[in-house]
Amino acid sequence: MIDITLPDGSVRQYEQGVTSFEVAQSISEGLARNVLAAKVNDTVWDLSRPINENARVQLLTWNDDLGKNAFWHSSAHLLAEALEELYPGVKFGIGPPVENGFYYDVDLGERTFSQEDFAKVEQKMLELARNKNEFKRREVSKAEAIEYFTQKGDEYKLDLIKDLADGTISFYEQGKFVDLCRGPHIPNTSHIKAAKIMNVAGAYWRGDEKNKQLTRIYGVTFPKQKELTEHLQRLEEAKKRDHRKLGKELELFAFSEKVGMGLPLWLPKGTLLRERLEQFMRKAQMRAGYQPVVTPHIGSKELYVTSGHYEKYGADSFQPIKTPNEGEEFFLKPMNCPHHCEIYKTRPRSYKELPVRLAEFGTVYRYEQSGELHGLTRVRGFTQDDAHIFCRPDQVKEEFIKVIDLVLYVFQALGFEDYTAQISLRDPENKKKYIGGDEAWEKAETAIIEAAEEKGLRTVTELGEAAFYGPKLDFMVKDALGRKWQLGTIQVDYQLPERFQLEYIGADNQRHRPVMIHRAPFGSLERFVAVLIEHCGGNFPLWLSPDQFAILPISEKYQDFAQEVYERLQQHDIRGFVDNRDEKIGRKIRDAEVQKVPYMLIVGEKEQENGAVSVRKHGEGDLGAMSVEEYISFFQGKVAEVLNK
RNA sequence: GCCGACGUAGCUCAGGGGUAGAGUGCUUCCUUGGUAAGGAAGAGGUCGUGGGUUCAAUUCCCAUCGUUGGCUCCA
Incomplete structure (x- = not known):
């Protein structure tokens, strides 16, 4: 019997050769259903690998980063399998998990791969996933590994094997696809329920620009369709925050x-x-x-010769500005x-x-x-x-x-x-x-x-x-x-x-x-x-916001009063504008909201009578009326809250 | 710099071998309206640029510039 120590410190006894999967089963059925891989002492293992001595075991699920890694790594293999079925003769580079999914670098030969092909690959991946193929680990000798990939004609894998020591090489096989891989992998493909190819890009083999450029196919997979949908929604949200888009919209x-x-x-x-x-x-x-x-x-060439930057970057930077008569050289x-x-x-x-x-x-x-x-x-x-x-x-x-x-x-x-x-x-x-x-x-x-x-x-x-x-x-x-x-x-x-x-x-x-x-x-x-x-997301802190307020007159009858308020705010270094367009108040509010102006100050008959403004906060709504003086100190208080923390 | 994609009105985009279209913005007029889009009319484009194919190119091909996703780089 051996002792297995779980992350909570509890120790359980098992037969020698027990697998992490069996450990999970002994704890709960639900865990056995969801467990993807296991961290045994300090390395992540396949669930099916027997444990032969006392060990610390942490069962990894989708909720663990390491579990996700194994999931996406296995998904990369699934992608490769799909590609091999769809495009026979494709050669494979490396296919690791990354922060938001995985990629596989492939050499498609003369073939091109673009957006239109994505759906086909996704479908093939899911079709293969449903076969519930196991990821089977097999240790192979270096000679055996070389023979396999020589026969297959995959020079990239051979290049990788070249640097590996004999006795440390393993293959993983799922369905008809065999890959050189250290592992670990999830038990079988059926955990993968949703797949999306995200984009394709060129990537040099081994990151060296002297090498051939391969096609890098990025994908992401999930154990539930719902999670994919949510993931795509998050990406949409992120796009809305892109500074290039907001910089244009907000005229920055x-x-x-x-x-x-x-x-x-x-x-x-x-x-x-x-x-x-x-x-x-x-x-x-x-x-x-x-x-x-x-x-x-600018500074003279001498300055950068002295600093060492000339030697290091001279040829790869903007070239010198020359004087017409003295022939001197200056660098930006x-x-x-x-x-x-x-x-x-x-x-x-x-x-x-x-x-x-x-x-x-x-x-x-x-x-x-x-x-x-x-x-x-x-x-x-x-x-x-x-x-x-x-x-x-x-x-x-x-x-x-x-x-x-x-x-x-x-x-x-x-x-x-x-x-x-x-x-x-x-x-x-x-x-x-x-x-x-x-x-x-x-x-x-x-x-x-x-x-x-x-x-x-x-x-x-x-x-x-x-x-x-x-x-x-x-x-x-x-x-x-x-x-x-x-x-x-x-x-x-x-x-x-x-x-x-x-x-x-x-x-x-x-x-x-x-x-x-x-x-x-x-x-x-x-x-x-x-x-x-x-x-x-373009909603700057008040003290930084380019326009801190917008004064919105109800109609042109209140423009003079609006101007008066505007000047008083300016005197206090509060910056904004008056919206004097011939538009209804609803429209002016909408436009100010879209422009992310922090405060909208609405002025109409009531406000004019009382020397007040009706304050509306961006994204929140009506705060009610206050006198101009009150608004100024309210505003200054809000700024100080942040800056004097 | 390398590989892929893209470039049509100020903006967001549709279209497609016979010299172009929507929404929004802009201008003018009507409207003077109380908390997220009032109505009408009008102006706006040598379809990124240069070549080529064609009777005809914005559309197809090539090059170039720019944008973009990556790779390489980043004092």
Whole structure:
């Protein structure tokens, strides 16, 4: 007999060789029906795999992420089986589960695969699923695996097998389809009750652009039809929040072919929003001891040769601007740090004045690949809420923590709760990609890790994601469609001070090298606004909203009074407009609601008599009448509630 | 940059080898209306751009620009 420990700590005894499925059966019939896979000690196993010694077992269902993973992984195999039936001779790359479903990379040869084919594949998948085929695991030798796929003529699988050690290779078979796979899988295909092909895209074999491009087919499946319907509804909802759509509808920003791709034009309303964000950040930074600076949009080639950016990005960035007579070369600035280094160097610095914190809303230009551009989240010209902190080595950690505090303050004020902090370290396999010595890198990486730990951040660590001059702590949030974006970033840098020969005079009257911290809590204003739009679905916090009120006169008889109210609100820096169109009040309300104006102030005969406004809140409805004075303090109270938290 | 899809009125989109259509917005007129669309008339498009096929192209083909879903990249 062996002991099986369940997640609640209870221990049950079973015959040696018991399967997780039998464990589930012994607990309850319902569980046996719903269980998909099991976590045995620390690895996820098929339910049918015998357990031969004492173990911790966690039974996984659709409600566990790992259960979903197994479900979608098995669905990828089902997709492959369907494709093989429909398109004989198709070759397969890899087919893993992803966050919202799964994909399979396939080589369809000369065949094309498009929207029209989706339904056919979905039907075939469901037809095969109904066969209740078991996912059968079989361990095979390397020679056997190679023989199978050689015979099948699937060079991609052979490429994968090449890197696997003999004795660790397994096949999974369901119905007529056999795949090289580590597993684990759900017991049989009948759990899959709903299937949808989401889209197709090109993907390079093994992610290398030198390799052949395969067709990546994305799909999603569910154990119930209802869940698929709900999933599709959620996607529809997300589309409504897309910042590109809302940006157009709310007249925040636009693009023009004539201006150039990836170069956003900020419309008046978007500019207001953006300027409010800037103002907010300026204030926060002023309090935190930053000093604003301003630097030009271009810098000489020499500047970037010194910084190392020329060597690293020179050929892959916008090409230099040349002077007609002197033959000098200038680059559009792709970042602000070199300029700020030169500001630091304008005079000798004493250890007593460090840290020096130089802040600038610096607009930078980067040549992003055309296929990368995406709304406001990835553009070629954008403004960073940039700052560089020059400090002594003994101040690094403290400064780093202060920056984390600032970032958290910003996120809190704007209602961002769902973010992760990504610690981006050097790729230990490929140190050539980076500049600087091991010692500096290790010091910087340690400082970041410790600071993040001290602040209790929820972190993930990514090797190879560091900037070429130093490790980073990035704050990542998701957009409406679940795509992850980097917002704030904090980077420790020992290299630029070296390259720019930055110095300060220490207490010992000797020259020392300061450390630099690059940081941008928003990251870029453009991306931040994009994520903010999607985060609040265009219903901005009151203090940020471009139009904070709309005054809606019942008829043109009350236009003068409306104008009077408007001017009084303006005097208090409350911003909005009067809707003087020749329309009925219902229409004006509807339009203001659609435009997501936070407050509608309705003025008619009653209001004019009493010097009042009838207040209607966006999305909520009538709040009743109040005097203009009352409304002003009501409004200011609402703003303060958020900002003075 | 690579692969796929798309590009028709300001916006959202339908159409299709014989030089175009809806809704909405816009203009004018009627209406002066109390909490999510009042009525009528009118103006708006060399169908992204350049080639080719054809008696004829907005429609078919090619190229190009842009948008888009991914891949690769991101100081």
